[in-house]
Amino acid sequence: KNDEHMWVDAHCHLTQLSGGAAAALAAAALSGVGAVGAVSEEAACWDTVLALATATGAPRVVAGVGLHPCPTSDPERYLRDGDGDGGCAWRAAVAQLDAWLVVAAHRERVGMVGEIGLDYKHATTPAQKVVQRALLEAQLALAAAHGLPVNLHSRRAEKDVLAYALACGGSSAGAGAHVGALLHWFTHSKQLLRKAVRAGVFVSIGPDVLYDAHTQASVAYLAGVRDAALRCVLLETDGPVVHEGAEARPEWVPRIGEKVAELLGVTPEALAAAVAANWAAYLATPCRYGT
DSSP states (O other): GGGGGGGEEEEEEEOOTOOOOHHHHHHHTTTEEEEEEEEEESHHHHHHHHHHHHSSSSSSSEEEEEESSSTTTTTTTTTTEEEEEOOOOHHHHHHHHHHHHHHTTTTTEEEEEEEEEEEETTTTTTTHHHHHHHHHHHHHHHHHTTOOOOEEEETHHHHHHHHHHHHHHHHHHHOOOOEEEEETOOOOOHHHHHHHTTEEEEEOOOGGGGHHHHHHHHHHGGGGGGHHHHHHEOOOOOOEEEEEEEEOOOOGHHOOOOHHHHHHHHHHHHHHHHHHHHHHHHHHOOOTOOO
């Protein structure tokens, strides 16, 4: 297949998949997936995703390096900081990420900063939310300094994270311009989803579109702004998140894409071409937070 008609998984935790990344990537290639965005949550994963990204073969892996607000290995890591402004844990981690990027930024397949964002499932007090916002703002500034787009998490914090995504356009953002931010799994509010694509923010749609009526309604709502949606929509698995008893994997993306195409009223081929173009545009659009 031509690259322009191959599918993209814009957000996957490749290093966490059962059976290993190599097997998952081989199955993805057979299903027509041409690229995978391999996000990370903490420093222990950065070198691993970079190694996956610098390997040859298909699908092409793009490395995402960042500090998740609630990493799987220790969801309360930054929330235990107790001095009111986040303490030293997140500051030291951001400094480590900055130093790592100085070394690795020349490597073509370090493509984004992520997974970063806000998670109000875990941050429930005002003080904890202050810590998470400080961690996010520091990483947005870091992404801008290194000329990279960001991949954003927004659990129970959709409105706040959308505001940060819009700020990634910088002061020079104009009508019709893309913003160097991807809102991953951003389908909980159809109004916010539509607002995002109309503003040029990239959004990715996950496996729950295959069976969840609320997600399907949110995606169908984008048909009313189809042109804007087709300039910003991406697909994802967020593997290894479990759906209906099975671990999501990159090979699922064509099925996700077929359902999204149906809901938007376009052909799967047209959506695949749009997704490939959007992926290239996303990777080429740096975050301009604070500029």
